Amino acid sequence: MCFYNQKKFICDDWCWTTFAHRCNYEYRTGETCGIRLVNLTEYEKTKCRLCEKIETKYRRRSAEVERLTRWRQEGGTLVASMDRSQKLIMELEKEIRQLQRERDDRKNTLNG
Incomplete structure (x- = not known):
């Protein structure tokens, strides 16, 4: 002790x-x-490392979604860029889920 x-x-x-x-x-x-x-x-008046990473990924994801919707409204001439942007959005969502699962596992381990 x-x-x-x-x-x-x-x-x-x-x-x-x-x-x-x-x-x-x-x-x-x-x-x-x-x-x-x-x-x-x-x-501390800040968030933990995992929460900061999750917020950063959310901001990056929302920027990609805005970029993709803007390209679609402009007529969709940048097909390769749109495909790459969609793949990036899917990767970011996967990373966000993984970080959230890690945070939840940590909280459950410590509380349980």
């Missing part, structure tokens, strides 16, 4: 930060017992 500081983000995700102090159960110098308890919680 060694104590660590914790960083908590706006999106309710958290991570361990620095080691605070050792418990009495570990007698070896420089070692910890492996059981982590919260010593101090630092509140």
Whole structure:
């Protein structure tokens, strides 16, 4: 039961930060017992790394969708670019789903 500081983000995700102090159960110098308890919680005004990545992918996806609709309204002369844009949109959606699944798995693991 060694104590660590914790960083908590706006999106309710958290991570361990620095080691605070050792418990009495570990007698070896420089070692910890492996059981982590919260010593101090630092509140961040930002989102976690995964949430920031998801937001970035959403912004990029919406820019591609806008570009594709604009090309279609202009008459569709850029067929190769439109196909490439559609593939990129599908890739971004796949990456977003993967990041969301990773975030949900992390939350379920920690809460469960």
